Amino acid sequence: MKFRTTALGALLALAGLSGTVSAQDPVATVVEGCAVEIETYCSQVSTGEGRMLACFYAHEDKLSGQCQYALYTASAQLDAAVSALNYVASQCENDIMNLCANVEMGEGRILDCLAANEEAVSAECTTAIGEVFE
Numbered sequence: 001m002k003f004r005t006t007a008l009g010a011l012l013a014l015a016g017l018s019g020t021v022s023a024q025d026p027v028a029t030v031v032e033g034c035a036v037e038i039e040t041y042c043s044q045v046s047t048g049e050g051r052m053l054a055c056f057y058a059h060e061d062k063l064s065g066q067c068q069y070a071l072y073t074a075s076a077q078l079d080a081a082v083s084a085l086n087y088v089a090s091q092c093e094n095d096i097m098n099l100c101a102n103v104e105m106g107e108g109r110i111l112d113c114l115a116a117n118e119e120a121v122s123a124e125c126t127t128a129i130g131e132v133f134e
Helices: 003-019 028-031 036-039 051-058 066-100 109-114 125-132
Strands: none
Touching: 028 036, 028 066, 036 066, 036 125, 051 109, 066 125
């Protein structure tokens, strides 16, 4: 199975989001599904900045079906997470701009800001957050 550049890019960019939006953890999916490949081909690779995925890419002709499927599944999990985050962002855009404009993005700070301003957050935003994060 050939890796798709978009799937690799999504995994590279969003691996830090794992577990944030969904109970499905793309990183855990890959670690479990590709345990043999990680040990065999990538055990000396430092994690972070896409190095592990680059190792998988370098050895793509040797990946087991299980590992290929895990990478595919992780890509689908990330796609679902991005869709969910886009939904929340679109429903909460005005609230974020009005209530949290000075909050640094990342590590759940925007969500924390919205929670701290719960009384002022719109019904649409509250509903979206409830659907995605709870």
